[in-house]
Amino acid sequence: MSPAPSPTRSTEPAVLDTDAGQGVALRAVEQRGIEPVPVNERHGNPMQLFWVWFAANISILGLPLGVSLVSVGMSIWQAVIVAVLGSFGSFAIVGLISIAGQRGGAPSLTLSRAVFGVRGNIGPTAVALLSRLGWETVNTSTAALAFVTMCSLIAGTSGAAKQAPVLTVIGVLLFVACTVAVSGMGHATILVVQKWSTWIFGAINLFILAFLLTRINWSVVLHAPSANLAVVITAVGTIAAGTGIGWANSGADMARYQSPLVKGRSLVLSAAAGAGIPLVIMISLGSMIGASDSTVVASPNPMDAIRATLPSWVAVVYLLVSFVGLLLSNHLSVYSAGLTTITLGVRVKRVYAVIVDVVVTTTGSLCFLLIADGFYGPFITFISLLAVPISAWVGVFLVDMAVRHSYDPDGLLDLTHAGPYWYRGGIRWNAFGAWLVAIVVAALFMKIQPGDAAWYTGPLYDTWVGNNGMAWLVSGLVGAGIFALLGGARTHADRA
Template sequence: MSIETEQPVASPLGAVEQRGIEPVPEAERNGNPMELFWVWFAANISVVGLPLGVSLVAAGLNIWQAIVVAFLGAFGSFAIVGVISIAGRRGGAPSLTLSRATFGVRGNIGPTVVALLSRLGWETVNTATAALAFVTMCSIAFGTGPTAKSVPVLTVVGVVLFVGCTISVSGMGHAFILIVQKWATWIFGAINLFVIAFLVVEVNWSAVFSAPPGSVAIVLTGIGTIAAGTGIGWANSGADMARYQTPAVKGSSLIASAAAGAGIPLMLMISMGALIGSSDADVLASPNPLEAIRETLPLGMAVVYLIVSFVGLLLSNHLSVYSAGLVTITLGFRLRRTYAVLVDVVVTTAASLSFLLIADSFYGPFITFISLLAVPIVAWVGVFCVDMIGRSTYDEVALLDLSRRSAYWYRGGIAWPAFGSWIAGIISGATFMQVQPGEAAWFTGPFHETWAGQNGLAWMVSLLVAGLAYAALGGARRREDAR
């Protein structure tokens, strides 16, 4: 049987959600954009924003430039997430399931694998950061080493603890996410505002104000880094939550809810990281970015904030695991979403331990990871958004049919104009990239020395090439799939 026929019903708060990738019935689509606002806000108020802010200062920006970059990168990239959310409202299915209509049953495998790698990568970052928060808490309470490598046993305990907490809530679905993320927004938002108020009083403002401004090239690179590290990483998950939105919701409201919901907390956290990095040069060289919390805040406040950070990362990770489970099922693995989650956490546990105990630094691999995945993700965004211009409905049966009878089989299971444009976008973007997680570059594209390459715009090249190529091949033609 080639049709994915699992037809479970949605579950109430507190129950394990059984719904897979099948389109949500219209009778159950009663969500509103404000619900998505809370979801994106709570998912992005995590402490991961701190190293992003520190990385901007390390690149050569001053605090004011970092704030502007955070605004443009975060709000702009999550507006893209909002655009993808419109497809979720139209089709009632997860992003990569809807992508079958664009790329074909087999052609969609490539973008889906990239989406899974993205989600696994961000879960690894969340898990590693939570473990560093645990290590830092122990260093304050017990005087142990401040870095992951100096206390490997505690690092393992931190990872296992975080993964265990993730598993404990991994089966909770859409209703659980909506309630918890809303309350988390108020609680963690208030705590972060309190910490920022303390920093404003205590930071070394002379060091902050004396930092010279960075060049236009560094500003553009910073915008690309923040975009890649925030909204672009979530772009191929935009429809996963929006599939529960009522069909009457305006697309502009979905875009605004994603851009503002994520942009506000990201500006808060990234600015905080930039402020800490600007006032303390030692933070820039630390292998544990959360050590800055211990050095900046009073011990009691630092412990409370690190505990809150641990919980905040759990909320962000839960949303990522939710999407990863859907992506895994979209690949064709016949697993319930709860089982897909278990496979997911095993992979991220091993990856985070390798990241913490083997890698020489935090920032190099972190920035390399988000830069690498940005190119294939935005190439998918370019193709998918052009396809959305000519598509307002999706064939619900064809979305789940993996056989040759599917309306989305096309030629050999691949929609070649879409798939070819995606590949063209990836190759074009790669020619402007440089992959350098450490002191030595692993890869340098032939056009890296050009203006676009030097300004970190490889992702923009990929987006434009993929989208324009697909449009030229007729990707925006008006089409209506019978539902």
């Protein structure tokens, strides 16, 4: 059976009205869905992307990552080096995929149709959507908990979600409403909000950071023992997997309005520096706090442990900044999820796709906060495991990018047998096969244990790679290697 014909291009004007030297003008809700942006409408510049990634990573939620580094025995200097390599390096990958967005003017997973075929691309797209919805559910739940805790400090109400259900629902709905208000409007609104949020909430963050610095025992921090090289290498991978890798398949979503005159290295630098600078600051400070206070390292929730050390009025600001930081990341994620939903085949306008996504995450968050017991561990395990197929996608996609410099804009929307990206049965088998094999190989090094008992242990889990959680890296390298060997690194006639 033939797939349904592709949706037609929107004839409504796009919201983005830019001038390279004058910034962004907001006029209406962005009407463009996944259809490629015409070249004459691409006027973006790398500084816009710098602010996007800076604001998305400015949150003090980077502090627990730093605490985790000292918890495995690293010194503060090692933690800083790990933060630099993991953060800048992983977001450089996001920047590389941004180049594809500039070349093709379309979202990442839409461009991925050219790599995997219009049917083969369904697998990577579904994984990307599950990952986005999963982390959005975690963001919404965590923000609601911050809201409930903030109310408990101000008004003396209960700080537990189930014991304050009305406040919990209000916190979820407030967070979701703020998310939709930005992500629903679209690309141009996100650019403006991210830029100004960086300045406003960056200043508030600096206040919190300065206060935390005054509470650090520097003699203990500076004399903390060092870990061996294997621990440092593992930590770099952990930071990379927890930061930029999760955003890799959204890189082109934000870069599709970039001017064709922008150089690729500028896009890589804007993502790497935009996210790397705030992440390094937050992770480094978290490592200092952890090295200074053993109770923070021992706590199952370092964020709450840090808050407990603060005076009530500072703790309120701390929680407010946490809420906003989650919001700045979430509306970017929801925007990408909306585009991914359309790419998967849901026939709705982009703004309605955003609403569909937030309905799912709102429902999931309320169930998690008010109904489920012990759901958080298994849920986090599930969406963390999705880093493996995402990394495999990154490996295959980057190999294809190395030899592909343009995309057929009509072909990206053509889901019929006559389309240029139909390949064989709608699947480009060397790419899709490499993706599947990479996931299977990585699974050999994995252990799935959301609770006390392991659900699955791969036969190679007891190796250094398995014990140190590097299965996601294996999947990326294997996917890239197999695809290259199967012809992915050669220029073919089927390329646009």
